[in-house]
Amino acid sequence: MKRWEARINHVGWGVTAVSGVLYGVLKYFVSAPDPDSRLSTPWQPSVLAAHVLAAPVAVFALGLIFRKHVLVRLLTRQSEGRPTGSLLTWCSIPLALSGYLLLVFTGDWVRRWTGWVHAAIGLLFAAGYALHPRESGSPADPAEPSPEP
Numbered sequence: 613m614k615r616w617e618a619r620i621n622h623v624g625w626g627v628t629a630v631s632g633v634l635y636g637v638l639k640y641f642v643s644a645p646d647p648d649s650r651l652s653t654p655w656q657p658s659v660l661a662a663h664v665l666a667a668p669v670a671v672f673a674l675g676l677i678f679r680k681h682v683l684v685r686l687l688t689r690q691s692e693g694r695p696t697g698s699l700l701t702w703c704s705i706p707l708a709l710s711g712y713l714l715l716v717f718t719g720d721w722v723r724r725w726t727g728w729v730h731a732a733i734g735l736l737f738a739a740g741y742a743l744h745p746r747e748s749g750s751p752a753d754p755a756e757p758s759p760e761p
Contacts, residue, residue: 624670631663699740
């Protein structure tokens with residue numbers, strides 16, 4: 613994987629994870645100073661907007677590294693990072709799907725349950741991403757210059 617691909621991946625998922633956790637904290641754990649307001653703070657819509665705008669970058673980055681990183685590791689049966697890599701791969705589909713469905717569902721109960729499922733999978737994904745090894749023993753990408761000794 614090239615450095616720029618890794619950077620897009622780290623930035624996309626990092627911003628998505630931080631904004632998602634922050635939004636969840638603001639929505640469910642911070643009480644609103646105004647009892648008539650649905651917002652806990654004026655920052656809540658901006659944090660949600662950051663999450664919604666960063667998520668497509670994260671999904672794009674995942675698609676970008678899928679062929680050169682995920683498939684290579686699966687086909688060569690490499691064991692380094694396999695548990696967390698498998699977790700990330702299998703969580704990514706329901707995570708992205710539930711995130712997009714949250715934007716189109718209109719019923720209160722279905723949005724609530726989809727939101728909780730999305731949050732749970734998102735936390736699991738973020739934990740797996742944090743634990744996933746950053747460097748691997750795979751051969752360097754031929755398009756990337758090798759590091760100087």
